[in-house]
Amino acid sequence: METSMLDPEEKSKADSRERIIHTTTGLFLEKGFAGTSMSTIAKACDMTKASLYYHFSGKEDLFIACVTHGYATALNALTVIVADTSLTAEQKLRAAITALYETTITSPVGRMSPLIAEVSRAFPKVALSFHTEYIEPQREALWQIVEDGVAKGVFAPVDQNQFFHIAFGPIVTLSLSREMFATFDDLDTYFPVDALRVGHTDVLLGMLRPGT
Amino acid sequence: METSMLDPEEKSKADSRERIIHTTTGLFLEKGFAGTSMSTIAKACDMTKASLYYHFSGKEDLFIACVTHGYATALNALTVIVADTSLTAEQKLRAAITALYETTITSPVGRMSPLIAEVSRAFPKVALSFHTEYIEPQREALWQIVEDGVAKGVFAPVDQNQFFHIAFGPIVTLSLSREMFATFDDLDTYFPVDALRVGHTDVLLGMLRPGT
DNA sequence: CTAATTACCTACCGATCGGTCGGTTAACCG
């Protein structure tokens, strides 16, 4: 019933699924959802289209799998920071913002935001899943840090939506812009991620600075 | 060579073009670029597909026309504010931010940003046009206000990219989120535009506050 | 009047789309 040993040339279903997801994610990021056909995906996976449909029930299913795949790892970085008792509130916030820049701009999940926007009209359940399983946990983790700081008196209380607006807004837009203008040759001088992140963090800490 | 009178049932080429652009913009915003076929557009315009190709050379051409159409009017609001000598620097900034929220979230051009991201891989010239003819003028107008304030001593000097990052980021993300989660029934309580705008403006003025 | 042009039409094209059907191959099981 189960494979008794791990041969190097694995053919297990789970393995194929993962390989397909990985390859397809790259294609979607490169060409968009509508711009990537099932035939193209199959070819890139060294498979037939029919085999693809053996593993996934359709293009939407495959897309959801690609999006969902990175949720856990991307969120894990945040929860680790929240749980780290050796850090001060400010250190936690700095680390969290850095992690958000990292996941949103570098990791496939974050970079997929524009794609999710693209398909959200046709498949509203994708947008819903993205929101409840990715956006909302991110907000909760960040808010945990803020509330802890407020409880300790090192942060001034702020409005939740306001803070999220200023915290996530620049990051998401930066990611979107970099995807949108990916063909620009001076991308990194026009959108210098690290410098923008540092200044952005200062602004957020300014919002939370107690006194007056 | 020219129509001598303006009959109510106009059949001029320019008129048809404008009507097509208007109708098509709505369809693109509703269904996305790939999700809107030329046949659908033709039907919505009470035309045949062939007639569409009489006015536009192709789907890309039509899309560019839709995007470009609102550039001038959207930018005009900003330039009027910049040129208004009766306003203080702070008043100008407040008015400019309000105008940016208005155009980015309400007007078709602004709402088209996710669409431009969608097609930017296939048609890089669209992204380029969007950048040089829309984004860049917006940045220049906003920067003009900041520089005026700095020259008058009412604003503290700030880094340009940093300021743009915090200024445009939340607005674009808000627009994107509202398009993405348009099906949510509690959209306005989750993304309360006016409240977020006010708080955002305060943050920006905080960045520019002189002293210390 | 005729000729030309404008704005639109019907009918069609090849290509490609997402998806399916009926196998085939190879490993595993009793």
Place this chain on the structure above:
DNA sequence: CGGTTAACCGACCGATCGGTAGGTAATTAG
């Protein structure tokens, strides 16, 4: 060994895609 099943494939489907060839009614020009 035969039987079952998991993993995969070649060939094909109807639908739809963006785009086009060629014609036509109405207006305008000379």
